[in-house]
Amino acid sequence: MNWKIWSLKKSPWVFHVNAGACNNCDIEIVDLLTPKFDVERFGIKLVGSPRHADALLVTGVGTRQAAIRLREVYRQIAKPCVVFCIGACACGTGIFHTGYHVAGPVDQIIKEVDPNAIIAYVPGCPPKPEAMISGIVKALSVL
Amino acid sequence: MNLQELNGKLSQIKDKLIAIEQKTANRIFLSCEADNAYAVNKFLFEDVGCRFVIATGIDSDDCFEVLYHYSYDQTGCVITIKAFIRDRQQPAIESITPFLPAAEWIEREIHDILGIDFKGHPNLRRLILADDWPEGVYPLRKEVKK
Numbered sequence: 143m144n145w146k147i148w149s150l151k152k153s154p155w156v157f158h159v160n161a162g163a164c165n166n167c168d169i170e171i172v173d174l175l176t177p178k179f180d181v182e183r184f185g186i187k188l189v190g191s192p193r194h195a196d197a198l199l200v201t202g203v204g205t206r207q208a209a210i211r212l213r214e215v216y217r218q219i220a221k222p223c224v225v226f227c228i229g230a231c232a233c234g235t236g237i238f239h240t241g242y243h244v245a246g247p248v249d250q251i252i253k254e255v256d257p258n259a260i261i262a263y264v265p266g267c268p269p270k271p272e273a274m275i276s277g278i279v280k281a282l283s284v285l
Numbered sequence: 286m287n288l289q290e291l292n293g294k295l296s297q298i299k300d301k302l303i304a305i306e307q308k309t310a311n312r313i314f315l316s317c318e319a320d321n322a323y324a325v326n327k328f329l330f331e332d333v334g335c336r337f338v339i340a341t342g343i344d345s346d347d348c349f350e351v352l353y354h355y356s357y358d359q360t361g362c363v364i365t366i367k368a369f370i371r372d373r374q375q376p377a378i379e380s381i382t383p384f385l386p387a388a389e390w391i392e393r394e395i396h397d398i399l400g401i402d403f404k405g406h407p408n409l410r411r412l413i414l415a416d417d418w419p420e421g422v423y424p425l426r427k428e429v430k431k
Contacts, residue, residue, distance in 0.1 A: 207415040
């Protein structure tokens with residue numbers, strides 16, 4: 143196994159990006175990081191800069207204003223990395239599909255920067271922390 | 286406050302109103318033209334002593350409406366001033382921000398998304414639309430389609 147992939151799977155440090163979410167998914171992500179769910183047993187740790195991160199937890203629909211920032215954050219993150227679309231909005235814009243402020247689902251925005259990006263989807267409104275753990279473990283196990 | 290009490294107070298500005306409607310015990314609507322909205326707002330805020338809650342902008346069939354919602358906190362009565370802006374090409378209304386600073390941001394927001402010009406507003410900059418949003422496109426107007 144490529145040592146880069148090995149180290150990514152061993153301990154994925156995550157950076158949380160809000161791309162226009164209603165804060166519901168963000169609160170569930172904060173829940174996910176509490177001792178109750180104890181994701182550090184999988185080596186998952188929240189970091190404060192995309193340059194330290196292996197994975198992006200993206201919530202929200204990807205508004206026009208946030209899409210520019212999201213692309214910039216993706217450019218700055220060390221590759222290889224995994225992008226997790228957390229919630230119904232990030233996965234496919236959800237109920238905001240026809241909104242005037244929507245720049246597209248998160249995967250489209252990321253693929254404008256890097257067509258070969260590794261993207262995982264965790265649907266739900268909001269997804270439970272258990273669902274996020276399951277999604278992260280599934281995504282890392284196929285790498 | 287019920288309609289009788291308000292009616293007594295409203296006698297000074299009655300000529301500026303089109304209609305006074307009481308829908309329920311605690312819900313009163315005052316309709317007026319855009320030109321008179323400033324005076325009615327000022328009267329309700331300063332003379333009656335109502336608290337400004339929020340304003341709403343609507344793109345109606347033949348006109349724009351700005352709804353100013355006030356609460357009379359002693360009784361919990363909510364009073365709404367409906368101001369009709371008949372000019373669809375260049376909708377404009379007098380800003381109430383000079384005497385009511387709490388209305389600054391909501392007027393900026395209505396200006397952003399409906400393009401209503403609030404005359405006399407001290408700071409009518411873009412508030413909620415994206416930085417790259419084109420000038421002169423107002424997303425919640427009826428003619429705008431995505």
